Amino acid sequence: MVFFIGISMLSCKNKTTVKPAETNTTLTEYYTEPFRPQYHFSPEEKWMNDPNGMVYKDGVYHLFYQYYPDDIVWGPMHWGHAVSKNLVHWKHKPIALFPDRLGYIFSGSTVVDYNNTSGFGTVENPPLVAIFTYHLAEGEKTGKNDFQTQGIAYSLDNGDTWVKYEGNPVIGNKDIRDFRDPKVIWHEPSKHWVLTLVAGNHAKFYTSENLKEWDLMSEFGADKGAHGGVWECPDLFPIKVSGSDEEKWVLLISINPGAPNGGSGTQYFIGDFDGTKFETSQQETKWIDWGTDNYAGVTYSNAPNNERIFIGWMSNWNYAQKTPTLKWRSAMTLPRKFSLKKNNDDFTLYNYPVENVDKLKKVQLKKEIAIPSKGSDVISYENFNQAEIRFKTTSKDFKLSFMNESDEVLVMGALAAKQKFFIDRQKSGVIDFQDGFGNLQQMPIPNLPNAPYEVRILMDKSSVEIFINEGQYVMTAQLFPIKSYTRLKIENLGVDALLLSDFEVSKVKGIW
Numbered sequence: 001m002v003f004f005i006g007i008s009m010l011s012c013k014n015k016t017t018v019k020p021a022e023t024n025t026t027l028t029e030y031y032t033e034p035f036r037p038q039y040h041f042s043p044e045e046k047w048m049n050d051p052n053g054m055v056y057k058d059g060v061y062h063l064f065y066q067y068y069p070d071d072i073v074w075g076p077m078h079w080g081h082a083v084s085k086n087l088v089h090w091k092h093k094p095i096a097l098f099p100d101r102l103g104y105i106f107s108g109s110t111v112v113d114y115n116n117t118s119g120f121g122t123v124e125n126p127p128l129v130a131i132f133t134y135h136l137a138e139g140e141k142t143g144k145n146d147f148q149t150q151g152i153a154y155s156l157d158n159g160d161t162w163v164k165y166e167g168n169p170v171i172g173n174k175d176i177r178d179f180r181d182p183k184v185i186w187h188e189p190s191k192h193w194v195l196t197l198v199a200g201n202h203a204k205f206y207t208s209e210n211l212k213e214w215d216l217m218s219e220f221g222a223d224k225g226a227h228g229g230v231w232e233c234p235d236l237f238p239i240k241v242s243g244s245d246e247e248k249w250v251l252l253i254s255i256n257p258g259a260p261n262g263g264s265g266t267q268y269f270i271g272d273f274d275g276t277k278f279e280t281s282q283q284e285t286k287w288i289d290w291g292t293d294n295y296a297g298v299t300y301s302n303a304p305n306n307e308r309i310f311i312g313w314m315s316n317w318n319y320a321q322k323t324p325t326l327k328w329r330s331a332m333t334l335p336r337k338f339s340l341k342k343n344n345d346d347f348t349l350y351n352y353p354v355e356n357v358d359k360l361k362k363v364q365l366k367k368e369i370a371i372p373s374k375g376s377d378v379i380s381y382e383n384f385n386q387a388e389i390r391f392k393t394t395s396k397d398f399k400l401s402f403m404n405e406s407d408e409v410l411v412m413g414a415l416a417a418k419q420k421f422f423i424d425r426q427k428s429g430v431i432d433f434q435d436g437f438g439n440l441q442q443m444p445i446p447n448l449p450n451a452p453y454e455v456r457i458l459m460d461k462s463s464v465e466i467f468i469n470e471g472q473y474v475m476t477a478q479l480f481p482i483k484s485y486t487r488l489k490i491e492n493l494g495v496d497a498l499l500l501s502d503f504e505v506s507k508v509k510g511i512w
């Protein structure tokens with residue numbers, strides 16, 4: 001994003017409090033405000049952006065996040081904190097990291113330092129080490145370019161309390177204006193830590209033995225991929241090609257603006273990494289998600305079974321600060337598992353909700369649907385806005401319109417002639433807070449199989465996530481309908497009969 005100067009860092013220092021969730025759970029109105037997501041993570045109140053420091057330790061998934069506890073717009077950044085045992089139910093924790101004399105606490109990552117390489121803990125009680133960007137607002141105002149540096153902090157009590165390292169910053173900066181969002185991994189073959197950060201239009205890779213002293217090893221990307229805006233929030237990790245032993249490396253890069261449907265989005269590169277250098281032969285720009293509202297997402301460190309679990313921020317800098325919620329702003333995507341598929345030497349990173357999301361489901365309606373060419377069918381259901389709609393089809397020519405009693409309609413569908421899937425939120429609900437919010441969103445779907453493939457739609461009050469063919473093609477978008485959608489019109493745009501098999505509508509239980 002373009003940062004706001006003029007907000008004093010000192011104005012926020014030490015004056016923030018957040019109530020842990022347990023103090024609120026008895027209140028019946030808890031998490032029931034208009035547009036409040038029921039099964040996605042959102043902060044109890046105030047402003048949230050990127051997920052940060054996602055790490056798994058001792059049976060607990062930690063989610064930290066960019067947080068401004070004093071307002072529902074972006075401001076001096078803290079790290080908010082929540083924990084979960086199943087990635088679905090979350091418990092809020094007190095703020096983990098506060099701004100200090102070196103600046104606001106911008107995005108970053110957390111690792112478990114099992115070998116106590118940092119010396120902050122012991123091998124018996126390994127520290128959690130957070131690596132983040134310091135953003136010094138006063139420095140930005142001077143017009144110099146040295147105001148973003150990298151700092152570290154550690155916790156010996158599983159993230160409840162944090163101590164900032166007295167030697168901060170661990171990576172200084174003289175002249176790079178956008179220099180941020182460090183993501184750290186342990187590279188086992190080289191037995192060192194690798195830190196990836198972004199510097200304007202490229203990524204930089206550093207290595208370290210102890211998380212405190214870092215050496216710059218290489219750079220990537222000034223001449224690769226999409227460059228419609230600044231690179232942000234990188235992530236670098238290995239992943240096995242599904243059904244084989246081949247291992248590739250994935251580099252995620254968020255970019256703002258410059259996403260395929262405007263504003264913020266996340267591209268990825270598939271390549272190789274030898275411990276110091278990332279290389280790829282990829283030519284085409286690839287996107288994790290083609291919808292407007294999945295940004296700054298990264299994956300869990302240390303997740304069980306080497307799984308790659310991704311969470312993104314379900315918003316877009318084009319309008320993130322203007323969406324029509326009052327008490328809080330924005331939510332995270334559902335946690336999604338990555339898998340890498342290879343087809344004729346071309347790689348695609350699939351992302352699909354983690355299995356625990358299925359446990360929230362209660363099937364309410366199940367049927368087989370057949371609609372003649374140019375025909376339509378209408379399904380009624382009390383609340384599509386807290387539901388999953390799922391079916392299988394071979395058709396690439398259909399339209400789905402979710403409608404409510406206020407004449408609002410969210411439209412989506414596949415267009416065979418254009419080989420595209422689209423979302424149209426022009427009439428979906430409140431859209432007037434930002435010009436262009438209703439613009440048509442499109443996603444190319446050139447490689448869908450001819451065999452039946454799955455369409456899975458998860459709607460939650462003010463968002464929709466669409467997973468096509470189990471995560472081959474994905475779109476995520478916010479929407480703000482005044483009332484719940486209660487009718488779904490299914491139209492067959494094709495010349496053959498439209499067959500939807502295993503068509504299911506399920507209620508998705510709330511998590512709060």
Ligand code: FRU
Pocket residue numbers: 001049050066077106107133180181232233296
């Ligand atoms: C991405 C981002 C990051 C930065 C943070 C500041 O949304 O701009 O690059 O660290 O948000 O809140």
